Amino acid sequence: MKNSILKITPTVQLRDWTLADMELYRHWNTGRHKWMDFDGPYYDKLSLEELDNQIPRLEEYIKADKWPSLRSRQIIASLEDDKLLGQVSRYWQSRETNWLSIGIVIYDEADWGKGIGYEALGLWIDYLFEAMPELVRLDMRTWSGNHGMMKLGKKLGFKQEACFRKARIIKGVYYDSIGMGILREEWERGTAE
Numbered sequence: 432m433k434n435s436i437l438k439i440t441p442t443v444q445l446r447d448w449t450l451a452d453m454e455l456y457r458h459w460n461t462g463r464h465k466w467m468d469f470d471g472p473y474y475d476k477l478s479l480e481e482l483d484n485q486i487p488r489l490e491e492y493i494k495a496d497k498w499p500s501l502r503s504r505q506i507i508a509s510l511e512d513d514k515l516l517g518q519v520s521r522y523w524q525s526r527e528t529n530w531l532s533i534g535i536v537i538y539d540e541a542d543w544g545k546g547i548g549y550e551a552l553g554l555w556i557d558y559l560f561e562a563m564p565e566l567v568r569l570d571m572r573t574w575s576g577n578h579g580m581m582k583l584g585k586k587l588g589f590k591q592e593a594c595f596r597k598a599r600i601i602k603g604v605y606y607d608s609i610g611m612g613i614l615r616e617e618w619e620r621g622t623a624e
Contacts, residue, residue: 445505445546445554446520449491452506452515453486459538466517469577470536473599496585501562507537507551516542519555529565532572535583548583560615570612574599584611588618 459466460482467476477485507517517537524530535552537543560566571589574582581591593610600606 441550443507443516443551444506444510445551445558446513447502448506449487449499450490450493451479453490453539455515456489457482457486464537464538465540469579470534472601473574483538487603498568502558502600505555505558507547508536516547517551519551521555521559524570529563529567530570531559531566531568532570533565534571535580543579548579549586552587556613556618561619566615568612568614569618570610573611574601574608575607575609576601581609581611582604587613588621589613 455597460477461479503522504518506515507519516539517535520534522532522534524532524571533552533555535548535555537548537551541558559569570592571584572578573584575581575594577582584591590613591609591612593608595608595610597605598608
């Protein structure tokens with residue numbers, strides 16, 4: 432990793448999907464899992480029908496091996512056994528002003544708190560800043576009940592830039608919507624706490 436704050440022994444890698452990932456992907460997106468309580472719980476998750484339609488399309492994409500040069504998602508996989516642990520993603524807040532948001536999910540709660548998110552999101556940030564020289568900032572969005580995501584952002588050097596009060600409803604309770612950001616120069620200086 433380029434950022435000096437991330438000098439750690441690597442335990443994960445970011446990579447493209449493989450056919451071997453499909454069984455675990457189906458598992459983590461079927462039924463109820465703890466990650467679903469934190470990763471945008473105010474949005475609908477994939478229905479079983481949507482998942483059944485998505486997986487064959489994803490398998491065809493994998494078989495064709497024609498990934499875009501600039502990835503919008505990558506798998507987080509263990510370096511030890513290449514097992515699917517989660518994924519990182521990116522999406523535009525405003526393409527016109529090069530304003531990109533990032534996201535992460537670690538599926539198994541047994542893997543939470545082990546530094547996997549820190550390492551994986553650090554790799555993703557490095558990748559995006561290198562692949563997209565026009566970016567001057569990255570941000571991530573979460574909600575005030577997702578303490579792990581806010582802690583991760585702060586550990587990586589993100590600063591809270593927005594708080595939209597009582598903007599998210601989870602299980603009938605209002606929470607704040609939180610926006611955190613980091614500038615390229617902050618990332619390159621390694622200004623994390």
